[in-house]
Amino acid sequence: MSQTDLKPIVDPRGRQERPLLSLARRPTLQALKRGKVLFYNNTKLDFCNYGEVFAAIKRHLAAAGITRFCDYKETVRGKSTADLENYAKMLAREKPMAAVVALGDMGTTPATTIVTIALEKLGIPSVFITASPGAELAEAVAFYRAGQLCLVPVDIYQGSTKADVSAQVDKQIKAIFESLTLPPARIGKRAAIHFALDKTPPAADGLLRIPAQRALARSDPDTPGRGMEEVLDLCSQLRISDGLPVIPPTEARVARMMSYCPFEPDGALVPEVGPTGKDITVRDVAVAAVMAGCKPTAMPILVTAFRALADPRYNVLQSVTTSHPGGNLVLVSGPLAQQAGLYGGPGCLGPGFAANATLGRAVNLAIIAVCRSVPGVSDLDCLASQAEFTYCFAEEPRLSPWPTINAERYDEKTTTVLVLKAEPPHDIIDFLSQTAGDLLDTMVDSATTLGSNNAYIPGNLIYVLTPDHALLLHREGWDKNRIREHVHTWACHHTPMVRNRGLVPVRPKGFEKLHPMPVTRSPQDIEIVVAGNRGGHSAVILPWALHSEAIVERVTTPDGRAARSIEDFAC
Secondary structure, three states, X not given: OOOOEEEEEEOOOOOOOOOOOOOOOXXXXXXXXXXXXXXXXXXXXXXXXXXXXXXXXXXXXXHOOOOOEEEEEOOOOOOOHHHXXXXXXXXHOOOOOXXXXXXXXXXXXXXXXXXXXXXXXXXXXXXXXXXXXXXXXXXXXXXHHOOEOOEEEXXXXXXXXXXXXXXXXXXXXXXXXXXXXXXXXXXXXXXXXXXXXXXXXXXXXOEEEEEOOOOOOOOOOOOOOOOHHHHHHHHXXXXXXXXXXXXXXXXXXXXXXXHHOOOOOOOEEEEEEOOOOEEEEHHHHHHHHHHHOOOHHHHHHHXXXXXXXXXXXHOHHHHOXXXXXXXXXXXXEOHHHHHOXXXXXXXXXXXXXXXXXXXXHHHHHHHHHHHOOXXXXXXOOOOOOHHHOOOXXXXXXXXXXXXXXXXXXXXXXXXXXXXXXXXXXXXXXXXXXXXXXXXXXXXXXXXXXXXOHHHOOOOOEEEEEOHHHHHXXXXXXXXXXXXXXXXXXXXXXXXXXXXXXXXXXXXXXXXXXXXXXXXXXXXXXXXXXXXXXXXXXXXXXXXXXXXXXXXXXXXXXXXXXXXXXXXXXXX
C-alpha cells in the first residue's frame, strides 16, 4: 500500500473465476457442405416475425451449398445450469458440424448463452444470434463465463416485419459465416467480447485498493468521515453499488457483521447465478449487509432469504436479469422479525425504518456486486422500479385477526421468510365500503390489469391489508381461506382480452380453454397479511411469476433447528 492509498476494503464482487473457453475447431466451408448444421430455437423465434431469422440464414447457407439442417426447439426457462448443459449434450448427439442458436433478445438470454457455451465445450462450433437488449446481456454472460464466444447481433424488435428481419440477417451473414468457418488463427478475434465492466478482475486476496485522491494519507474508512468520498467514488466507478452511498465494507466491519452468523463464510447460499455464474456465499451476503447499513442481527434473516432465493422454483437465474421491474420482496413473519428490528406498522413499505430498508437493500446489493447484474449494462430492466432498491417488511401479529404466515405453516414461535419476485405495491383505496362483499369487489378488481404479468402467467398474489380492512372482513366471518377462494374465483380476465397481447402465456395444463382466465392457479397462490396504519389504503403485490414461485423458508440454526431467538445466532 502506497503512502497515499487508503486502507483497503473487502471487494464486494468476491472472487471471479473468469475462465477462457477453448473454442471448437471450425470446419472449412467445403467441409460444412458435407456436414449437418444444427438450428436451436429457444422458442423466441415462434413470435412476431422472428422466425425469419432462421429462414433467412438457411437461404444463405443453401445458396453456399449447405443444405443439411436439423431443427430443435425447447424453452430454457426454469432450467438450471446443469439442465442446460445436459440439453446441450442431447443436441450434440445429432453430431452436427456446426450450430446456430437463437434468439438472445430478452430474459432467456443468460440460459441460452450457457447452452451455446456448452455446445462449444462439446466441440461444436456455434454462433448465438442476439438482439437488444439481450445482445448486451449475452456479452456479459459470455465475458464472465467463457471469456470469448461468437455472438452476432441483429437489430430487430417486436414490430419488425419479415423484410426487416431478413435485411438484418443479410447485413450480418458474413459475420455468421465467419463464426462457423474461420480458422484457429482468426476465430479468436471474431469471438472476442468487448464488455464494459471488470476489465481487471478482483484481486486474489479479496481486497479492493482505494487511491487517495484527496491526500488523506493512510486514512481508515472505519473512521467516520475519513476516506468516504474516495470509497463512494470507486464503488460508483466500478458499478458495485446501487447508486446510493454505502458503508465501506472493511474487514473489521465484515467481521462484526458475522457476529450473528455462525454459518461457514464460504458456504454457497445461491449457486451459479447471474452473468458471472458465481455462487453467492455467506461472506458475500455479509459484505453486502455492511454496505447496506444492516445491523449484525439482520444476518440470520438474510441468510434465510438467500436460501429461499436458491430454491429452483424461484428461478433466480432468470430473475436477476429480467426486464420485469419487480424487486425481490422479503416478508418476515414471526418473533425474530421484531427482535431484528423489522417493522410492519404504519408506513412499513416506505422510508424511515432502518432494518426494513437496509435488509432489503442488502439483497439487491449482493445481486449487483456478485452476480454483476448491473442496471443499464447487464440487466434487462426496461424501466426498473423502486422495489429494486429495497423491498422488505414484517408481519405485525398484534394487528392481524388471522394467523400469520409462520403460524399457518409451522407455529407462532417459528420465524419464516417469504421471498417473491414482484412488482411494487399497487394501492387498493376503499374508504367507503360498509360490507365485506363491497370491499372484496375492490380487492378483486385491483388484482390484475392487462399490463400485469399475471394476466398471462397465473401466479402468487399478496394482499397487504390495513387493520381497518382486515377488521371489516373478519367481522363478517371471512377468514383467510374464504378470502382466497373468493379472489381465485373472481380475479380473472375475459379470455379474448389476453390473446395475442402482453407476453407469451405460461399457464398450467388445462388452462388453455378456460374462460374467463384466472390470474391465480389455485386459492393457495394467495397470501393475506395485515400491516400498516388504520385507514383505507391497503395494497396488492403482483408477481413476476415467470416460472417463479413465492418461497417460504424457516429461519434455522446451522444444525437445522428452528430458531427461537436472534441470540441463537450470537457467535
